[in-house]
Amino acid sequence: MALRGVWQLQKLVVSYCNWGGSSRGIRAFMETELPAFQEKNPQLEIVPELIRGQHPHLKAFYKNKNQRVVCVKNMTPDDILLHATRLRNALGRKVVKLKTRAYSRAAGKGVLGFCFRRLGEK
């Protein structure tokens, strides 16, 4: 996600276990997909973290001090890449049901009003 050209995701922590079976996918992801992902996103700080005996997860830290955690246990490297890409594409904003799909500064102001006035002139 980029707010006016500024990337919002600052840091991505890749937590994995080097023994457990649920971390098999993320270990393969770290060997195959992670270098390419890191190259495509030089603005992003990617930190691998070893958490032995626990299930793997991805932790995302955003500029608005928000954190998002995604558990990636028993996933394939492709699925983990998809989740990592989603975290990178997203804002740190709280996911709320949208009431409208357009947020406008001009809504309710007279822009449409004076155009209709113009149309009504003889």
Added chain:
Amino acid sequence: MATRRFLRALCRHAAAGADLVSLRRHFGAVTSIRSRSIIRPAIEQEKSLRHRDLWLLSSRRFCSVKTPEDDDMEDEYEEGEGGGDVDEVSDGEMAAGSRPHKREYTPEEKEAEASEIGYKVIGPLERSDRVFKAYEPVFAVVQIGSHQFKLSNRDCIFTERLKFCEVNDKVILNKVLLLGSPAQTIVGRPIVPEASVHAVVEEHALDAKVIIFKKKRRKNYRRTKGHRQELTKLRITDIRGIEKPEIPITKEKPVKVALKQEKVAEAA
């Protein structure tokens, strides 16, 4: 039943290219006594079998990993037997190992599909691009896919996921239905031909989860399904195709400051 099973096994081996000698060795006494009488009708039966059944009989898989073709074939088979529901798996939540083959688009196909929806990708946003301007009192009514929006500069809209653009890409929205400004209004029939709206892709995200709950009372039927829609957030940067007013909207602040200064001077 035993004869049928035996015939199927024979067909499998025959299709795999086994000759009479190896078949006899495999099937032992039975084939040695009535080899000709069994194998000939077996082979004739094989010819009469449909291609699909032959394929299933001959290409027996011993591996638990299924290819998408296997899945399709087995699904077809299960339907005939009155099989149960095939689980629909949404795009965002694929089960491991069951991802369908991703379609690869050529650049021309991408452009064609994008233009059908109503947008065109220019390229990534550069640091040197000064795209985010001040608010201008000009609006446009634009159609993306099946949704229409009334847009002006610095607005944000959420559309359905636009496939062929990444975050921080510049995008042109071509289907402009109406343009308006304080001095002018341009109505399209149905589209204004040389008008365009420039935008930047801010975000590709998932909407909040919506729970789809189905129930039939007194029938022991209850289903719960979660759904998250994939959305794209666009920030509008420019509207082209209409004359923009030259004089900006005057603000009241300078007048207030002047009045305050006068009061202070009078007090003094």
